[in-house]
Amino acid sequence: MQPTRRRKDEHIEICLTRPVGSSVSTGLDAVRFEHLALPEIDLDDVDLDTTVLGQRLRAPLLLGAMTGGSTRARRINERLARAAERLGLGMALGSQRAMIEDPRQTGSFRVRDAAPELPLLVGNIGAVQLRKGVAPETLRQAVRDAGADALAFHVNPLQEALQPEGDTCFRGLERLLREAIPRVGVPCIVKEVGAGISPATARRLAALPLAGVEAAGVGGTSWARVEAHRAGGAPAAVAGERLAGWGVPTAESIVACRRAFGRRLVVGSGGIRTGRDVAAAIALGADACALAGPLLGPAQDSEAAVVRALEAILLELRVVMFCTGCRRPVELRRAAARAGRS
């Protein structure tokens, strides 16, 4: 089997069967909301509609970037896409490197064949691939072939450094991103994969022609830990476990991204597990949230299992908004500020 494909399947297997949570909290629990016993709104007034990258979603939620590039990944992606379509949510693809290296894998990324009404599809590639000769025109074609509306460049130095086959030269990526982004043909964002974005990095990213950023902070799936499981007895097994809490917690990463990105898109992610987490991330400045790891198990089962998992989160978000008197997600920012003062 081709190495990229094999690695993708190993990642899925490890995330499904081993403990991969990071050793620190997202920080989202520290966001306080005041419970209003007199919210003065009707639960039916709560309206979760949100526009992300120009596409209208029925709630501020995306199914986060995970996979593609193998038969197993194709099944998972199709179930995720159908669930996202059913609920009117956005979906992000896993790294499209597999289809760039082997065009026969393109079908596993073409999820709109299974879910033609999917409102938003975000493509994905490691920024480090720009150093390895993947041209912006190749990315433009990969986005087109997958039918994606936008492209996320992932930056994952922690993960690459712990991977035996990792691409560890990140020199000059800022310049390569600046040159590539305008040539991809769709709006681009940058995302981490669970080690977050610091204030200084957020400011550097904000100077690029990006449509937005995804925080992907520490507190959820730890890619140091995933790679530790893959390392067997090698030093990376020990180092990866020890670094399972390395990085910028999700709450801090969201605040840093919002400050730096002004009115551009900020997606809150990394350890988003509940409707309250979504509410807290939005209160801190996210426009929408993405969750990945928790949807893998349900996607392995069925589309219905993914829908059930997401419906519970959406109901919880709706109830939190009702009990804080918020009709629209953006009002959660004032609700949290009010709770901070009381």
Ligand SMILES: Cc1cc2nc3c(=O)[nH]c(=O)nc-3n(C[C@H](O)[C@H](O)[C@H](O)COP(=O)(O)O)c2cc1C
């Ligand atoms: C099985 C799996 C595969 C992933 N593959 C990718 C990927 O190819 N590209 C990417 O940008 N992020 C990838 N991620 C990272 C997620 O998009 C996300 O940033 C990270 O897991 C933290 O979110 P979580 O705590 O909700 O899982 C993957 C996550 C999982 C669980």
